[in-house]
Amino acid sequence: MADPIVVGVDGSASSLQAVAWAAREAALRGAPLRIVYVALRWAYDVPLVPQPAHWGPDMEAASRQLLRQAAERARADAPAVTVTTEILDGAAAEAIAAAARSAQLVVVGSRGRGGFAGLLLGSVSGDLAARSPCPVVIVGRPRAGHGAEIVVGVAGRPGQDPVVRFAFEEAVLRRLPLRAVHAWTHPAARGPGDMQPLVYDVEGVGQEEARLLAESLAGWREKFPDVTFVEHVVHEHPAKALSDASPSAALVVVGAPGRTSFFGSTTYALLHHAQAPVAVIPCTPARAHRL
Structure with missing residues (x-):
């Protein structure tokens, strides 16, 4: 069972x-x-x-x-x-x-x-x-309908495989498309000790962040070929970006705060403002979601 x-x-x-x-x-x-x-x-x-x-x-x-x-x-x-x-x-x-x-x-x-x-x-x-x-x-709050897509927040850092897998599996269960949201406010640090520049080209950094998202999701299309999938990169605070995406969502999926996820205070802010149920996923492989 x-x-x-x-x-x-x-x-x-x-x-x-x-x-x-x-x-x-x-x-x-x-x-x-x-x-x-x-x-x-x-x-x-x-x-x-x-x-x-x-x-x-x-x-x-x-x-x-x-x-x-x-x-x-x-x-x-x-x-x-x-x-x-x-x-x-x-x-x-x-x-x-x-x-x-x-x-x-x-x-x-x-x-x-x-x-x-x-x-x-x-x-x-x-x-x-x-x-x-x-x-x-x-x-959270009552809403009309059940939403038209699954939304997942992707930080573009190691440890988020359980979050992405859960989102794809929910999309399969519900036969809904998946929107992967990667929001950024400053250029991503590529490793320990990396310094963030004080001045940068927003368009150029946006293109780099889009590549980062694509790299983070490499292979998932092959694992879930039946899921219609959209990559969405936005220059915005992650909590606001995900909250803005929530009215059309059946479920918003993020990593658990305080673990290896990029989300921490972001998760709590999202939980206050999201207009859809929010799934918070432990970012460890021990309890991967099972269908």
């Missing part, structure tokens, strides 16, 4: 949108869906101030009801998918990251019940994107 897709819920509208997205993705992959709710079941003798609400029958029943509602939403969107539910113990990001060890994909909403109205990225989704051993998809 295929590894499951794990989706975290907390009763918020954002998490139910994540459930619907995860259910449809599970149907595409022929994978089971595991819906989890994370609870801090404090012991009665732990001296905490202020004292948190104790776990008891009422909280257990409320959590089970929340999971039932999420499962009903999943089955409505993907009736053929096998759905299971589970209550996990611990802090949310850590508990879901632990569940991700046996998953092929983790899905969460962009904002939980405690989020501010203007903030699209909840602390749990941000922490999870940075620590998960498998790809994390963060589902």
Whole structure:
């Protein structure tokens, strides 16, 4: 059996949108869906101030009801998918990251019940994107339609093969074209110690960046010959370039922050502003995406 897709819920509208997205993705992959709710079941003798609400029958029943509602939403969107539910113990990001060890994909909403109205990225989704051993998809604001292409951010540096592979495989699953976006603000450093010039020819550097993108993607056309593929190079901050591409995207794919990816603060900025779900991929070969 295929590894499951794990989706975290907390009763918020954002998490139910994540459930619907995860259910449809599970149907595409022929994978089971595991819906989890994370609870801090404090012991009665732990001296905490202020004292948190104790776990008891009422909280257990409320959590089970929340999971039932999420499962009903999943089955409505993907009736053929096998759905299971589970209550996990611990802090949310850590508990879901632990569940991700046996998953092929983790899905969460962009904002939980405690989020501010203007903030699209909840602390749990941000922490999870940075620590998960498998790809994390963060589902944001509601939108009309499901998007017309897959967008992937390509930095043109070593270590991004898992990111590019994931994007191509999603394009195959969804039968959509792929847009590879390479954004630059200064000439790329070619090696350790390279100095960036203070003055440079924008057109000439743009041509060099286009060659860099082509080199980074060499061989992928042969591996995925059925995918219609566009290379897009833009003189812009990567977060803005990817955000600008997101309205037409079914999914935006980037590397995980804090790892070998070019994206770090860029990823977080994108998660705040993207108008499509964002997949954050660990840039290591250990957990390559599997169909």
